[in-house]
Amino acid sequence: MSGYQEAADYIAAQIGDGQLKPGEQLISERQLSETVKVSRQTLRAALLKLEADGLIYGVSRRGWFVSPPRFVYDLERRANYKAMAEAQGRRPEIRLLESGRVRLREVPTAARDRLGSSVCRLRRVRFLDGRAVMSETIYLAAEVLPGVLGRNLADSVTALLKDGYGIDIDREETQVRSTLLDATQAAALGVAPATHCLSIERARYSGEALIEFDVECWLPGAIEIRLTSTA
Amino acid sequence: MSGYQEAADYIAAQIGDGQLKPGEQLISERQLSETVKVSRQTLRAALLKLEADGLIYGVSRRGWFVSPPRFVYDLERRANYKAMAEAQGRRPEIRLLESGRVRLREVPTAARDRLGSSVCRLRRVRFLDGRAVMSETIYLAAEVLPGVLGRNLADSVTALLKDGYGIDIDREETQVRSTLLDATQAAALGVAPATHCLSIERARYSGEALIEFDVECWLPGAIEIRLTSTA
Structure with missing residues (x-):
């Protein structure tokens, strides 16, 4: 994938589809960057975008989780x-x-x-x-x-x-x-x-x-x- | 000064006092960090805080300006x-x-x-x-x-x-x-x-x-x- 927007859209679609459910933990950033085929830096930008959009949230030293609705x-x-x-x-x-x-x-x-x-x-x-x-x-x-x-x-x-x-x-x-x-x-x-x-x-x-x-x-x-x- | 909050408060007070007026440009970051006696990095955090608070805004390659009211x-x-x-x-x-x-x-x-x-x-x-x-x-x-x-x-x-x-x-x-x-x-x-x-x-x-x-x-x-x- 090219940019962080595409990576964010890809992860957002998985959440939208119900493949990832509220409260569920995302796989590690390393695994995610391999799955989504972007650099760690691009992945990070995508994750921050999704967090600002309220779709996921980060817990320090534990990783990323799917948010419940706002x-x-x-x-x-x-x-x-x-x-x-x-x-x-x-x-x-x-x-x-x-x-x-x-x-x-x-x-x-x-x-x-x-x-x-x-x-x-x-x-x-x-x-x-x-x-x-x-x-x-x-x-x-x-x-x-x-x-x-x-x-x-x-x-x-x-x-x-x-x-x-x-x-x-x-x-x-x-x-x-x-x-x-x-x-x-x-x-x-x-x-x-x-x-x-x-x-x-x-x-x-x-x-x-x-x-x-x-x-x-x-x-x-x-x-x-x-x-x-x-x- | 110790932290970015103190530096932000110092600059905010100058704006509140009317020493700096809406639309006016702040002195350069280098000069500001010397005046306020904080590192460039701390000053930068203070400026971003003031921007998020709506007191100043940055214009790329030109510097920082005092905001009009929200x-x-x-x-x-x-x-x-x-x-x-x-x-x-x-x-x-x-x-x-x-x-x-x-x-x-x-x-x-x-x-x-x-x-x-x-x-x-x-x-x-x-x-x-x-x-x-x-x-x-x-x-x-x-x-x-x-x-x-x-x-x-x-x-x-x-x-x-x-x-x-x-x-x-x-x-x-x-x-x-x-x-x-x-x-x-x-x-x-x-x-x-x-x-x-x-x-x-x-x-x-x-x-x-x-x-x-x-x-x-x-x-x-x-x-x-x-x-x-x-x-």
């Missing part, structure tokens, strides 16, 4: 993560890495002056089928959430706000960008620093009050955002 | 591109690269069986302030758009559908993904093949009929998607 994130039906994942036949998990009060200068400028004078930060990682796919940092308006650090912070924040504090989120401002993971986020996801990610920033309000500011960084191949709009 | 793409107010850009103080341009009838197997599978038996494809590039920022491929249901290839295809397709054919788009299904540019798209944007991009796919309907299927690939630092949703 997680579909519906911007309108802002259902709970676990419910969305389970409806897609996926096994979700949320792991809390740290929680605590932070200084205002540690709060992103977009939220700094709007969360009140006391802000709590949670750092969490979300998994699908045992794979870390998203690193998130959540900033909470602690003044209106007394004792929040003592609550269960490894589940839906929306449910915690509602059931624990009677707060309904009734407006959400969302920003989607392509950017790079910082070193902390990359370590949390077990990938190289400065890996690309799809970032979803959400400012969540109850009435006029900003209650939560959430920065989600998704591995680029793991997610697809959907929206239907009608005139 | 183009804000409002998913709800699906206004015309030129109107949106001008409202943000930007100078928009759309350039048509090619247009013609295509075989059905050249149509993406997501749209293949829904655009009818005759499909036209447009390839265009959109510019902001003279910089190519998005490569798009548009598939049109040619049966309901007689003579469309003879029309002005370098302007709003929405306006063409409405004014030329009396067709109102009343529903849009949007998918947002992070992926890689293919070789054709990369060439159209003047960047290296397999550069990351933010892809926006839109299926645009009039009633039940799919009229247009549009794949937009944005340079990752050039765009930010926004949406406000209320409960």
Whole structure:
């Protein structure tokens, strides 16, 4: 084969045909380069392309695996993560890495002056089928959430706000960008620093009050955002 | 300075302070690495991080430039591109690269069986302030758009559908993904093949009929998607 695109198409076709199934490991890069008849370097470019397309993913020192389909994130039906994942036949998990009060200068400028004078930060990682796919940092308006650090912070924040504090989120401002993971986020996801990610920033309000500011960084191949709009 | 993050923060602060203005060229990498006191390799990582964050952009063989702010793409107010850009103080341009009838197997599978038996494809590039920022491929249901290839295809397709054919788009299904540019798209944007991009796919309907299927690939630092949703 000539270029990395052809090599990528060849492997993609095997996945599309169902010859390679989600979760299955690809043969080694050495064997693959012989099978596909390209250099190791060309093969590597093809594999990186397939990873960016979300078809495969690499696990350091173990090799390449066929990805499950991208997680579909519906911007309108802002259902709970676990419910969305389970409806897609996926096994979700949320792991809390740290929680605590932070200084205002540690709060992103977009939220700094709007969360009140006391802000709590949670750092969490979300998994699908045992794979870390998203690193998130959540900033909470602690003044209106007394004792929040003592609550269960490894589940839906929306449910915690509602059931624990009677707060309904009734407006959400969302920003989607392509950017790079910082070193902390990359370590949390077990990938190289400065890996690309799809970032979803959400400012969540109850009435006029900003209650939560959430920065989600998704591995680029793991997610697809959907929206239907009608005139 | 120690790492690329510190070097990136230092340069970002100069841009934030207004010491470096949009469109202005950075000093050479050699001079920068001396000023910031990091190795050329560390500096390079810092510059790539700033580019992914949308703060600067590289022009091959010319150097690095301070970016204008990201183009804000409002998913709800699906206004015309030129109107949106001008409202943000930007100078928009759309350039048509090619247009013609295509075989059905050249149509993406997501749209293949829904655009009818005759499909036209447009390839265009959109510019902001003279910089190519998005490569798009548009598939049109040619049966309901007689003579469309003879029309002005370098302007709003929405306006063409409405004014030329009396067709109102009343529903849009949007998918947002992070992926890689293919070789054709990369060439159209003047960047290296397999550069990351933010892809926006839109299926645009009039009633039940799919009229247009549009794949937009944005340079990752050039765009930010926004949406406000209320409960």
